[in-house]
Amino acid sequence: MADVIKCATRDAYGNALKALGQRDDILVLDADLAKATKTGVFKKEFPDKFIDCGIAECNMMGVAAGLASTGYTVFASSFAMFSAGRAFEQVRNSIAYPNLNVKIGATHAGISVGEDGASHQCCEDIALMRVVPNMTIINPADDVEAYQAVLAAADHDGPVYMRFGRLAVPRVNAEDYKFELGKGVTLRDGSDVTIVATGLLVSEALEAAEALKADGIDARVINIHTIKPIDRDLLIKAAEETGAIVTAEEHSVIGGLGGAVCEVLSEACPVPVLRLGVEDTFGRSGPAVKLLHLFGLDAAHIAEKAKKAVALKK
Amino acid sequence: MDTKTKLELQKIAVRIRKGVIEGTGHAKSGHPGGSLSIADIVAYLYFHEMNVDPKNPKWPDRDRFVLSKGHTAPALYASLALKGFFPWEHIATLRQPDSILQGHPSMKYTPGVDMSTGSLGQGISAAVGMALGAKLQGKAFRVYAPLGDGEIEEGQVWEAAMLAGNRKLDNLVAIVDWNNLQIDGSLDEVNSPCPIDKKFEAFGWNVITIDGHDFDQIDAAFAAAKACKGKPTCIIAKTIKGKGVSFMEDKCEWHGSAPNAEQYEQAMAELDAALAGLEA
Numbered sequence: 001m002a003d004v005i006k007c008a009t010r011d012a013y014g015n016a017l018k019a020l021g022q023r024d025d026i027l028v029l030d031a032d033l034a035k036a037t038k039t040g041v042f043k044k045e046f047p048d049k050f051i052d053c054g055i056a057e058c059n060m061m062g063v064a065a066g067l068a069s070t071g072y073t074v075f076a077s078s079f080a081m082f083s084a085g086r087a088f089e090q091v092r093n094s095i096a097y098p099n100l101n102v103k104i105g106a107t108h109a110g111i112s113v114g115e116d117g118a119s120h121q122c123c124e125d126i127a128l129m130r131v132v133p134n135m136t137i138i139n140p141a142d143d144v145e146a147y148q149a150v151l152a153a154a155d156h157d158g159p160v161y162m163r164f165g166r167l168a169v170p171r172v173n174a175e176d177y178k179f180e181l182g183k184g185v186t187l188r189d190g191s192d193v194t195i196v197a198t199g200l201l202v203s204e205a206l207e208a209a210e211a212l213k214a215d216g217i218d219a220r221v222i223n224i225h226t227i228k229p230i231d232r233d234l235l236i237k238a239a240e241e242t243g244a245i246v247t248a249e250e251h252s253v254i255g256g257l258g259g260a261v262c263e264v265l266s267e268a269c270p271v272p273v274l275r276l277g278v279e280d281t282f283g284r285s286g287p288a289v290k291l292l293h294l295f296g297l298d299a300a301h302i303a304e305k306a307k308k309a310v311a312l313k314k
Numbered sequence: 315m316d317t318k319t320k321l322e323l324q325k326i327a328v329r330i331r332k333g334v335i336e337g338t339g340h341a342k343s344g345h346p347g348g349s350l351s352i353a354d355i356v357a358y359l360y361f362h363e364m365n366v367d368p369k370n371p372k373w374p375d376r377d378r379f380v381l382s383k384g385h386t387a388p389a390l391y392a393s394l395a396l397k398g399f400f401p402w403e404h405i406a407t408l409r410q411p412d413s414i415l416q417g418h419p420s421m422k423y424t425p426g427v428d429m430s431t432g433s434l435g436q437g438i439s440a441a442v443g444m445a446l447g448a449k450l451q452g453k454a455f456r457v458y459a460p461l462g463d464g465e466i467e468e469g470q471v472w473e474a475a476m477l478a479g480n481r482k483l484d485n486l487v488a489i490v491d492w493n494n495l496q497i498d499g500s501l502d503e504v505n506s507p508c509p510i511d512k513k514f515e516a517f518g519w520n521v522i523t524i525d526g527h528d529f530d531q532i533d534a535a536f537a538a539a540k541a542c543k544g545k546p547t548c549i550i551a552k553t554i555k556g557k558g559v560s561f562m563e564d565k566c567e568w569h570g571s572a573p574n575a576e577q578y579e580q581a582m583a584e585l586d587a588a589l590a591g592l593e594a
Binding site: 027048049053054056058059060061062063064065067068069070071072089090093094097098 | 374380420421422428429430432433435436437438439440441442443444445446447448450451469470473474476477
């Protein structure tokens with residue numbers, strides 16, 4: 001097997017910001033985490049367009065809103081826990097309600113934060129952001145997608161929540177990949193079941209689909225990078241054509257991708273949908289890869305779910 | 315300040331107070347107490363201090379007004395109507411489903427509203443962002459943000475104050491409407507943020523304490539704010555909650571309740587008499 005390139009989506013975030021720095025309207029804000037969120041890459045090139053707000057995420061979101069109201073496209077960064085969690089209400093009331101051009105770069109999402117443990121492992125952010133009107137949510141699968149997603153977010157009019165990870169993850173998209181906001185990507189065709197994955201579980205979903213061949217199961221794999229607005233047409237088509245769905249995300253099984261998919265399909269094309277994600281529990285400390293296996297967020301568990309989903313088909 | 319200008323501002327302030335009563339009276343809800351206490355400051359800002367254009371509400375170089383104490387929107391709406399941002403007829407539609415006047419200020423619905431506010435402690439952060447934006451763009455516009463005295467119990471206010479002080483935002487003026495009453499009682503009975511002046515000073519602000527109903531003092535304070543370089547200014551305005559309506563004055567019950575029909579008539583009669591006195 002050829003060497004797989006591994007890169008963290010947060011690195012792509014920093015690099016994309018650096019590329020955007022040439023634009024006059026771009027500003028980047030952080031809350032004393034520039035090294036970790038990778039906004040430091042931007043800061044180094046464009047120190048005058050970088051504002052460190054200190055450890056005060058709620059204020060940072062409001063400052064971002066105020067700056068955006070004067071014509072800037074503002075990227076505001078912190079960990080997912082503090083962006084969607086701590087500053088939830090500021091994001092809702094100061095950014096989303098007035099529909100201001102603030103792009104939230106939330107890094108260190110999910111349990112792959114690793115050793116820092118549950119206090120920093122945010123598995124609730126997609127659910128929190130999904131209920132906020134005007135909000136667009138992107139959860140890229142790899143660095144190629146993350147880079148392009150940041151550029152797309154900069155061109156999108158209105159608030160965007162971008163979810164990035166700390167862990168270096170395998171690249172699943174080719175160099176010539178073209179990111180389209182709101183459009184899911186069918187990475188592999190199949191007729192027996194569809195695995196709808198997001199973020200770092202997209203590569204695991206592809207691996208699961210490969211393994212399912214041995215069981216005679218032909219699995220389709222869809223990458224949903226834009227969780228809101230979700231690609232309804234692609235999901236309905238997959239439900240119609242394959243008759244069973246498995247969702248896979250590094251997020252709570254409540255309110256995230258799984259919830260979004262169920263909301264669409266229960267109304268438009270009810271078929272069995274099994275959700276794989278972090279069960280209704282907090283994370284814990286440990287090396288990221290070990291934790292992903294421990295919490296069942298890997299190819300083997302996805303494959304198991306897929307078999308169960310196929311068995312549920314009428 | 316010359317007598318004629320002062321008299322004009324006093325009349326406008328009474329008209330704003332009438333708008334507060336008209337709006338909350340028709341809505342049968344809303345926050346008259348703090349709207350009446352901030353009315354003189356709002357009158358001064360819109361009719362003497364700020365550079366705004368009612369025909370072009372989104373003019374990029376305009377001065378900004380961020381009503382961080384967003385529940386006192388009735389005072390802002392009356393001022394915007396008097397200034398010509400929209401017809402006065404809207405005032406009586408306050409808080410109704412088809413109205414452009416939401417319970418708390420919204421940029422989406424109301425021409426002239428520079429920031430959607432209402433959740434306490436958030437407006438001041440946006441105001442800091444606007445002031446930073448002016449500095450980064452080399453623009454001369456200034457940002458004015460009234461805060462409630464109870465509102466500054468919110469921790470976010472101090473996050474914002476710290477950043478504004480450190481960034482030396484001398485184009486930013488926060489006004490604390492110090493009427494000493496919040497919903498559950500007096501500041502002391504609840505969780506007093508006093509001393510307010512020392513706190514803002516400690517965060518690197520230029521602090522001026524005035525009588526918030528005296529236009530000479532208001533005028534001097536905003537002039538001093540403009541003259542102060544390298545620091546944001548906090549004007550602590552000592553005010554009377556419910557100012558201008560006798561039975562509402564200094565009563566915390568009027569924080570968030572509207573006058574009934576009888577009270578409405580009495581309040582309007584008092585304000586009309588005040589206006590007649592100024593016009594005589």
